[in-house]
Amino acid sequence: MGGKATRAELQRMAQLWAEGRSIAEIGEIMGRSRSAICGYAHRNRDLFGPRSQSQAPELKVSVAGASTIARPAASEAKLVRPHFPEDPKLALEAHRYDLDKHALPGITPVPFRDLESGQCKFALQPVHQTCGPDTPFCAAPTDGGPYCPAHRAVVYVKRGEGEAQ
Template sequence: MDWSAEAIEQLRALWAEGHSTAEIGRRMGISKNAVVGKAHRLHLPARPSPIQREQAAAAAAAAPRPAAAAAVAAPAVTTPMVRPAAPPVVAPAPRAAAPAPAMRAAPPPAVVRPFQRSSARSCCWPIGEPGTPEFRFCSAEAFAGKPYCLEHASIAYVKARDRREDAA
């Protein structure tokens, strides 16, 4: 897009009014990305995040208004405050022990076991559904330079050409 002086002034005016980049793009008949790019090149001030704007608006709505806070303020005349004497502390009378409700024992925390292989040279192909007692790893001898046995390596390592032929 060729940016004329009028288009740049219109962009600056809409930007100063606080319109979103999408809205500016709609009004000017250009894409939002064109607006963003030109605003960046013109070094226009950054927009605040819409998320932060919503949080600030919610905080402002929850905060008391200054006029209401002034009405609740302390009296104009200050007098020295005298603290009343604290009442004596009396221990509560002992009560008969009530039977405690039966508490359930908390389930033990989940045990995270490290990757279990019988040796560094054993196949680590997963067999079964993780999290079930039947889940295990293949324990066959691993193929040289691979983490899997010959059978599982043939499944895991497929040439790109072979995949294309299977798809056809």
């Protein structure tokens, strides 16, 4: 097949998609590559709806001659925020990224929207907080790079220097 797909071919691909067929299976049936099917699905989102958890591919598992069909559990599909145990090394890492200690004396932080060329682009707000146009940045003068010399030393650590012994 190859080339541009006709409307009828796109509808057939969308039908196979809705049946829960894998992209590789659709490509094999339609005589197209897996990448081509991905492209058609991406460009024709009105035809290729999102896949629900119930349409997850089935995994055939055979144990001692008996075959069963396994689906990923609904809980496995959810993204879980990692929980970090109370560990002294992690506490040291958290302190390393305590951004209040990185504000330079005599330099007034500037919101992101007011930053200009030649000003330090070191954010003075932790990444896990919501960032936006009001996020404070260092704004100290730079020597052509994105960071002032003080923050360049924080961002670019030589191998072996920042590692715990």
